[in-house]
Amino acid sequence: MQATKRRFGKSANGFWNNDNTVGYLFALPFIISFSLLTLVPMALSLYYSFCSYTIGASPAWLGIENFFNLMRDETFLNSILVTVQYVAIGVPLKLVFALLIAMLLTKPTRAQGFYRAVYYIPSLIGGSVAVALVWKQLFGSRGPIVGFITSLGAENFNFFGSTTWAFLPLVLCNAWQFGSSMLIFASGLKQIPKDYYEAAEIDGAHVFRRFFSITLPCLSPIILFNLIMQLISGFMTFTQAQIITDGGPNYATNYIALNIFKEGFAYQHMGYACAQSWIMLLIMAGITGIIFKTSSHWTYYEN
Amino acid sequence: MKQRRIAINTIYHLFVIAFGALMVYPVVWMIISSFKLKSEILGSEAPFWPTTWVWQNYPDGWRGSGSLTFATYFRNSAIVSVLGTLGTVLSSAMVSYALARVKFAGRKFWFTAMIMTMLLPGQVLMIPQYIIWNRLNLVGTFIPLILPKFLGWPFFIYMMMQFIRGLPKELDEAAMIDGCNKYSIFFRVILPLLGPSIITTVVISFYWIWDDYMGPLLYLSKPGLYTVSLAIKGFADAQGTNFGPMFAMSSLSLIPVFLLFLFFNRYLMDGVTAGSVKG
Numbered sequence: 001m002q003a004t005k006r007r008f009g010k011s012a013n014g015f016w017n018n019d020n021t022v023g024y025l026f027a028l029p030f031i032i033s034f035s036l037l038t039l040v041p042m043a044l045s046l047y048y049s050f051c052s053y054t055i056g057a058s059p060a061w062l063g064i065e066n067f068f069n070l071m072r073d074e075t076f077l078n079s080i081l082v083t084v085q086y087v088a089i090g091v092p093l094k095l096v097f098a099l100l101i102a103m104l105l106t107k108p109t110r111a112q113g114f115y116r117a118v119y120y121i122p123s124l125i126g127g128s129v130a131v132a133l134v135w136k137q138l139f140g141s142r143g144p145i146v147g148f149i150t151s152l153g154a155e156n157f158n159f160f161g162s163t164t165w166a167f168l169p170l171v172l173c174n175a176w177q178f179g180s181s182m183l184i185f186a187s188g189l190k191q192i193p194k195d196y197y198e199a200a201e202i203d204g205a206h207v208f209r210r211f212f213s214i215t216l217p218c219l220s221p222i223i224l225f226n227l228i229m230q231l232i233s234g235f236m237t238f239t240q241a242q243i244i245t246d247g248g249p250n251y252a253t254n255y256i257a258l259n260i261f262k263e264g265f266a267y268q269h270m271g272y273a274c275a276q277s278w279i280m281l282l283i284m285a286g287i288t289g290i291i292f293k294t295s296s297h298w299t300y301y302e303n
Numbered sequence: 304m305k306q307r308r309i310a311i312n313t314i315y316h317l318f319v320i321a322f323g324a325l326m327v328y329p330v331v332w333m334i335i336s337s338f339k340l341k342s343e344i345l346g347s348e349a350p351f352w353p354t355t356w357v358w359q360n361y362p363d364g365w366r367g368s369g370s371l372t373f374a375t376y377f378r379n380s381a382i383v384s385v386l387g388t389l390g391t392v393l394s395s396a397m398v399s400y401a402l403a404r405v406k407f408a409g410r411k412f413w414f415t416a417m418i419m420t421m422l423l424p425g426q427v428l429m430i431p432q433y434i435i436w437n438r439l440n441l442v443g444t445f446i447p448l449i450l451p452k453f454l455g456w457p458f459f460i461y462m463m464m465q466f467i468r469g470l471p472k473e474l475d476e477a478a479m480i481d482g483c484n485k486y487s488i489f490f491r492v493i494l495p496l497l498g499p500s501i502i503t504t505v506v507i508s509f510y511w512i513w514d515d516y517m518g519p520l521l522y523l524s525k526p527g528l529y530t531v532s533l534a535i536k537g538f539a540d541a542q543g544t545n546f547g548p549m550f551a552m553s554s555l556s557l558i559p560v561f562l563l564f565l566f567f568n569r570y571l572m573d574g575v576t577a578g579s580v581k582g
Contacts, residue, residue, distance in 0.1 A: 022485040023407020029394040033454030034416050038423070041431035048431065055437060104319060111316070117568050118323045121330065124564055128514040129532040130553035133539050134333040137546060142345040144332065150347070176326070228422075236424050239516045243536060257426050264430045265521070277427045284424060 049275035054268040066275035076276060078251050079259040080283065082167070086255060087234040090171040095226055098181035103215070105182075106189050116183070123179030131173070132243035136160075139169040139244075163252040166245055170253055173240050181226045188222040189215070220299040228288055235284050256280050330557075337361070337550035344546050357547065361555075364548030367534070368541035369526055373552060376534035379523075383448050383530055384513045384559075390453035391508040392501055398455045399463035400489050404475065421457035425517075433521055447522045452512070459504045466500040467493060502570040510560045531556045 015021055024031070049066055051059035070076050105115050125131050137143050141158045149157050159165050196214050205213065216223075238257040241247060247254035247262075260280065264273030336344045337360050339353040365373045401407065402414050436447040470493070478492050519533040529537070535556060539549045564571070 017484050019405055019485075020407045023401045023405040023410060026397045026401035026405065026489070027407075027413055028397075029453065030398040030413065030417060030455035030457075030460065033451060034413075034420060037432060037451055037454065038420055038428065041428045041435065044431035044434065045427055048434075055434065101322075107315065109312075109316070111319075113569070115319055115323060117564075119326055121327055121564075124510060124560055125330065125514070125557050127511070127516075128557065128560075129516050129535050130333070130556050131329065133535065133549065133553055134329055137336075137345060138329055138332060140345070142347075144349070147347050147349075176329075232422060232424065236426060242516075257424075260426050260429070261517075265433075270430050270434070274430055277424075277430070281424060281427050288422070 045274045045277065048271045049278050051271040052269075053271040053274075055270065059271065062271070066272050067279075069272070070275055070279060075251060075254070076259060079254045079256045080279075082252060082254060083235060083237075083256045084283075086167055086171060086237065086253075087231060089167075090174045091227065091230045091234050093171065094175040094178050094230055095181060095223070097175055098178035098226065099185050099219070099223075101178065102182045102185035102189060105186060116186070119182060120179035123177040126173065126177035127239060129239065129243060132240050135169055135173050135240070136244045160245060161249060163250050166249055166252045170237070170240055170244060173244070174234065174237065181230065184222060184226060185219065188219050192218045217300040221301060224291070224295050224299050227291065231287065231291075232284065235280070333550050334554050337547060337554045339547060341545060341547055344550075360547035360551040364538070364551040364555075368538050371526055371529075373531070373534065373555070375527065376529050376531045377555075379445075379528055380513060380530040380532070380556075381559075383445055383519075384509055386445075386449045387452040387512040388505055388509045390449065391456045391459055391512075392504050394453050394455040395459040395463055395504060396494065396497060396501065397489075399460045399467055400493055402460065403464040403467040404488075404493070405485065417455075417457045417460055421461060429517075429521070436522065442522055443524050443528065444522075445528065448512075448515075448518050452508075456508065459508060462503065463497060463500045466497060470496055499570050502567050506563050506567050506571050509563055513560055 048059060050062060050064065051066075052062050053059040101119055105112060105119070109115075139145050139159045141161065146157055146159065159169050192214065196218075197210060200210050200214060236257050237255050238261065241253050241255045241258045242261070245253040247258050256276070257280075260273050260276050263276060264270050335351070335353065338356045338358070339360075340355065340357055343349050343353055367373055367376075398417075402410060402417065432447075433442070436442050441447055474492055474496075475488050478488050483491060514532060515530075516532045516536070519530045523529055523533060526534075526537075531552075535549065535552055538552060542549055
């Protein structure tokens with residue numbers, strides 16, 4: 001260490017090898033994007049949310065009128081309600097799937113890698129337009145899934161014609177992509193010491209007892225991580241909702257991200273759409289905040 | 304005892320395979336449908352296997368619905384995805400090195416800023432970013448889709464940071480003593496060891512960009528610039544109920560992602576999880 005200090009300490013290299021110089025040089029891409037593509041847009045968005053604004057015109061200051069109108073805008077309030085429903089049903093479903101399959105695939109067999117790859121495929125392609133278009137026909141009124149339901153005896157059943165059931169194909173499309181959560185759970189499971197289970201088995205704890213007393217507590221930090229990540233991506237669901245149902249029928253799947261998009265780009269109410277995006281941010285921050293605050297009661301760290 | 308174990312094993316594999324089949328069923332259904340006559344794709348009488356295999360859906364689809372063929376759209380997607388992936392890997396590796404290994408003033412602040420950006424919903428930035436790109440006269444070019452990728456992608460910065468933190472610090476110190484400075488440590492020590500994390504970033508960022516729909520929808524207004532995802536949506540709208548060609552192009556659109564996955568699958572399964580668990 002001393003040799004290096006002498007070599008670089010006071011030479012002309014001093015500036016370039018200073019930790020501050022090196023740090024800021026390497027972090028520069030992010031510093032630029034954070035300033036120009038995050039901070040400036042956020043400030044603009046906050047300003048526009050108090051204005052009436054369309055592309056090409058100059059923003060007209062409205063004060064809090066946008067927010068006042070939002071509170072009475074049934075389409076917007078409904079979009080929050082259906083988004084919360086979608087997230088509240090879809091995210092737990094996805095995480096339960098991810099954990100169960102991860103546990104199923106911990107069994108060391110020669111096919112383990114192959115199985116994991118197969119179960120990961122939906123995550124790989126699930127966000128694509130191709131899959132959304134397939135989903136639309138798969139669950140459509142003439143598709144094989146409705147065909148199967150009809151063969152069970154339900155007459156004239158139609159997912160996308162029903163305000164009650166239209167959300168289900170979208171929730172399933174999201175839950176189907178449990179692959180990355182599954183991989184994260186799988187590596188968490190691998191880190192639980194084997195002797196915990198052995199000790200429990202000697203004490204006569206059966207499978208369910210071992211799951212609730214060992215597996216769940218040991219995995220709790222990972223559950224928290226997956227929960228937060230999936231909540232955020234659930235709130236931002238756009239592609240599937242836009243392509244599969246386009247928000248319908250009768251706004252039943254008009255999720256907030258889709259509503260903001262339509263408001264801003266189809267109707268050119270950009271100030272109003274910005275105000276909506278801030279409400280969305282506040283709701284998401286509130287929910288994540290509550291989860292973090294309560295997490296100390298249900299997560300368990302070994303050290 | 305041994306027979307019992309074999310029985311349990313068989314049940315296990317049958318169950319995993321059956322459920323796996325259910326998982327890939329939508330994809331298989333799409334691919335098979337792309338070889339069917341129009342009349343056999345949907346409806347209660349539709350058979351699972353086509354009675355005659357129809358190849359015509361592929362050339363029909365490739366021709367597209369307007370004056371452009373899918374050759375243009377695939378080329379556009381390739382440009383955006385390859386450049387975007389390249390930018391993501393380069394910039395994210397650089398930033399992650401600074402945040403994980405260099406003790407510069409303000410590091411804590413920039414780390415927090417990075418985490419906040421990662422958790423920030425894109426909808427908040429969507430409209431103002433569009434307004435900025437529009438002001439710069441760059442809407443209708445690939446630049447709004449590619450340039451930001453060269454400025455670091457927080458998700459991958461975070462993933463690479465976790466990976467770098469797992470590398471022993473003694474490596475850096477040994478390299479220091481051998482005469483490396485902070486720059487050569489990055490290029491000659493960290494970057495070569497970052498391999499698994501880089502592969503994961505390549506695969507995931509490639510398929511995120513390739514599959515991206517909202518970005519192209521906002522910024523690519525001219526059909527000549529459409530990426531595959533945008534073109535398929537337009538094609539589906541134009542074709543109405545003629546699903547064969549649409550499924551043919553949908554199947555083709557998934558091939559690059561599949562190939563990359565098959566190629567790097569082994570590294571990917573480890574790479575995704577290397578970072579997240581310690582956090």
